[in-house]
Amino acid sequence: MDYKTPFGVKIDLETGVIPGANKLVRRLSDMRGYFLDEKAYEELLKEDPIVYEVYAIEQEEKEGDLNFATTVLYPGKVGKEFFFTKGHYHAKADRAEIYCGIKGRGGMLLQTPEGEAKWIPMEPGTVVYVPPYWAHRTVNTGNEPFIFLAIYPADAGHDYGSIKEKGFSKIVIEEDGEVKVVDNPRWKL
Numbered sequence: 001m002d003y004k005t006p007f008g009v010k011i012d013l014e015t016g017v018i019p020g021a022n023k024l025v026r027r028l029s030d031m032r033g034y035f036l037d038e039k040a041y042e043e044l045l046k047e048d049p050i051v052y053e054v055y056a057i058e059q060e061e062k063e064g065d066l067n068f069a070t071t072v073l074y075p076g077k078v079g080k081e082f083f084f085t086k087g088h089y090h091a092k093a094d095r096a097e098i099y100c101g102i103k104g105r106g107g108m109l110l111q112t113p114e115g116e117a118k119w120i121p122m123e124p125g126t127v128v129y130v131p132p133y134w135a136h137r138t139v140n141t142g143n144e145p146f147i148f149l150a151i152y153p154a155d156a157g158h159d160y161g162s163i164k165e166k167g168f169s170k171i172v173i174e175e176d177g178e179v180k181v182v183d184n185p186r187w188k189l
């Protein structure tokens with residue numbers, strides 16, 4: 001038997017950095033069409049801020065193995081809508097995932113293919129179970145970076161398509177100084 005070598009890494013709990021991980025940067029320009037307020041999007045695009053960074057330790061796409069990644073989701077808004085990750089179903093749709101809040105505040109929007117949505121607030125120490133078949137997107141509702149760890153099957157993959165096209169049935173906005181999870185006016189099944 002050809003065994004893989006076990007290892008440990010230390011996540012920097014202040015910055016979310018995982019030493020030796022692959023770093024992925026997503027700027028606002030990588031997220032055209034994702035936010036509701038197109039005028040506010042074009043305006044903020046002049047600065048093209050980083051929306052989030054991912055530090056991933058990934059294995060070969062094989063059944064039984066696990067990947068893990070931290071995400072640093074920066075604070076900000078496009079119009080009323082808080083910064084979020086793109087969000088996805090898993091390419092192998094029946095694969096589940098675990099998230100754990102490390103720093104900052106926010107939450108996760110989850111959704112079934114039929115459009116049933118759920119919002120789960122997250123803070124440091126919150127563990128979120130993403131069941132098979134649920135799309136998932138994290139949202140920073142605070143004013144500091146929202147940092148969390150995700151652990152997911154190595155063969156889960158990402159299916160961004162339908163979320164990119166249609167978004168989630170709910171959006172997370174700031175209104176009258178409050179965080180509100182409201183119906184997405186552009187949502188259609």
Ligand SMILES: O=P(O)(O)OC[C@H]1O[C@](O)(CO)[C@@H](O)[C@@H]1O
Nearest residue numbers: 054069070071085086087088150
């Ligand atoms: O892949 P998205 O939707 O851009 O969100 C990034 C986060 O989700 C993951 O893809 C895991 O679900 C991680 O790599 C990262 O934590």
Ligand SMILES: [Fe+2]
Nearest residue numbers: 090097136152
């Ligand atoms: Fe995922």
